Amino acid sequence: MVPGATITVGGALLEIVSYASPCRTIRDSFAEQKFSRLSQKQFPGWSHVYARVLKEGLVRIGDGAALTQPELQPKGWLETLPG
Numbered sequence: 242m243v244p245g246a247t248i249t250v251g252g253a254l255l256e257i258v259s260y261a262s263p264c265r266t267i268r269d270s271f272a273e274q275k276f277s278r279l280s281q282k283q284f285p286g287w288s289h290v291y292a293r294v295l296k297e298g299l300v301r302i303g304d305g306a307a308l309t310q311p312e313l314q315p316k317g318w319l320e321t322l323p324g
Contacts, residue, residue: 242290245311252298261289 242248248255260281268274281288 242308243310244290247295247309248292248306249309250306251300251304252296253294253300254296254298255292256295257290257292259291261291263288 242257244257244259246257248257261279263276263279265276268276270276277283279288
């Protein structure tokens with residue numbers, strides 16, 4: 242998941258907004274307190290994420306979830322904009 246991706250689960254729609262930095266308060270949950278395993282910089286793809294609710298909705302046990310990745314812009318696309 243990357244920022245900009247959306248997740249539909251039940252009747253709700255969420256947007257991933259950023260990666261969460263590992264927090265020392267959860268270090269006891271990890272073997273040898275190595276919570277840096279959740280660092281997006283050190284281990285891309287393993288970070289926790291922050292999400293915002295775009296559409297509230299009922300979520301029930303057994304509801305499916307669908308992930309939609311954002312469209313990636315080709316390298317250099319910003320330089321092609323007028324102005």
